[in-house]
Amino acid sequence: MVAHLPVIPALVYGRGAMKTALVGGVLIDGTGGSPRADTTLVIDGPRIEAVCRERAFGPDVRLVDLAGGFVLPGLIDCHVHLAPWGLNLAAHQDKRLMHLAAETVLALRTTVAAGCTTARDLGGLDAGFRDAVARGLIAGPRLQVSVVIVSPTNGIADATTGQGLASPVVPGMPDPQCDGPYGVRAKVREVLRAGADVIKIATSGGVSSPRLDPRRPIFTREEIEAVVDEAHMAGVPVACHALGGPGLLRAVRAGVDTIEHGAWLDEECVAEMARRGTWYVPTLAIYHWHATRGNEQKQARARGLLEAHRRSLALALRAGVRVALGTDSGGYGYGETALELALMVEAGMTPAGAIEAGTRRAAECLGLEREVGTLEPGKAADLVVVDADPLEDVGVLNQVAHRALVMKGGVPVGGTVLGDRPNG
Secondary structure, three states: OOOOOOOOOHHHOOOOOOEEEEEEEEEOOOOOOOOEEEEEEEEEOOEEEEEEOOOOOOOOEEEEEOOOOEEEEOEEEEEEOOOHHHHOHHHHOOOOHHHHHHHHHHHHHHHHHOOEEEEEEOOOOOHHHHHHHHOOOOOOOEEEEOOOEEEOOOOOOOOOOOOOOOOOOOOOOOOOEOOHHHHHHHHHHHHHHOOOOOEEEEOEOOOOOOOOOOOOEOOOHHHHHHHHHHHHHOOOOEEEEEEEOHHHHHHHHHOOOEEEEEEEOOHHHHHHHHHHOOEEEOOHHHHHHHHHHOOHHHHHHHHOOHHHHHHHHHHHHHHOOEEOOOOOEEOOEOOOOOHHHHHHHHOOOOHHHHHHHOOHHHHHHOOOOOOOOOOOOOOEOOEEEEOOOOOOOHHHHHOHHHEEEEEEOOEEEEOOOOOOOOOO
8 A cells, every 4th residue: 555655746846956766666667577566766857767776865856655556657548539529519509619628628637637648639639739738838648639530521520410500610620521532632631730640530430420330431442542641641640440341441451550449350350450560449448438328329339349349359469469548538528548458358458468558559559659658767757656456456547546646747647645735
């Protein structure tokens, strides 16, 4: 147990005033190696200076005794929607834009405080939020954004109402719709101009798309190839929503970088993904939420795919497909990133494997492995401390009572020890 862990005032960080040594913890560093008991992390400003067993330091180092707590890298969520209202303004006509923006500020703060220190938003979030977090104007995880979901007419991002009325687009953001190889190329360029770090497309229907069957393909092969070619020419990856069916295999063969969801994978799909190095971000959490918290249609569709989804993850792992954590959080609140780890374990992963998927492997998926994902000298001091062993029960990472401390860039952003009490 982490007993009486002292509070660390956030204001001492980032000013070079004092280093901090977190001593006595059990280190799960994210590399897949064995846990290391009685380990010290020395943090200098936003970065880890040393990983050692030293416990005695001079007066210029603030000591924090973790008393046997478990320390692991901050979680990385490769699939979130921190501003889902940005995908369909017509569904939020009762709220002003600045009210909706304030909800996103809260979502960002809630997400990082729960231990998710890096996230990739795959639709709805204006790039200005990413920039505001990076400049310290608002709290939140490190962000990559797709801005919109590039989608054809009648695709999953087509928010046209049943009366044929188009939803307005958030000012400054592109309309996501495009058709034909030339149209999708132009749209990719427009989305990149809007500040996207990644291009998100959808090549099948989804649980939330009332007009589209989840396995129905919605982009042609030529359109997908044009998206991938245009994005890769700009050095930007492509994330692809695809639950199953022909649209998923088309996307893999066209060279997308990640498959999001993949509820109905088969031997042909996983073999192709393994051969090409395509990442799999299964997002088990969103279908759990759809099945337990969604409307009647979402519950019915989600319950019909849960078992197939678990089998798909097992099939992908056996084939050697690279797997990274993603929740698809947004429609049902925030702060439950670690639920995905528990669901991965239920589907057959080990707790250690799930944690690695949510740290080192997720960092690799986002191209951030030099910055985050493991607790090593030189890396960002993004970490979570819990008072119970997540290798015995990974579910403790999703429980507020067990979450003693969350740091992002050496600054405390969450955990039960935050407050204004003096150090003791």
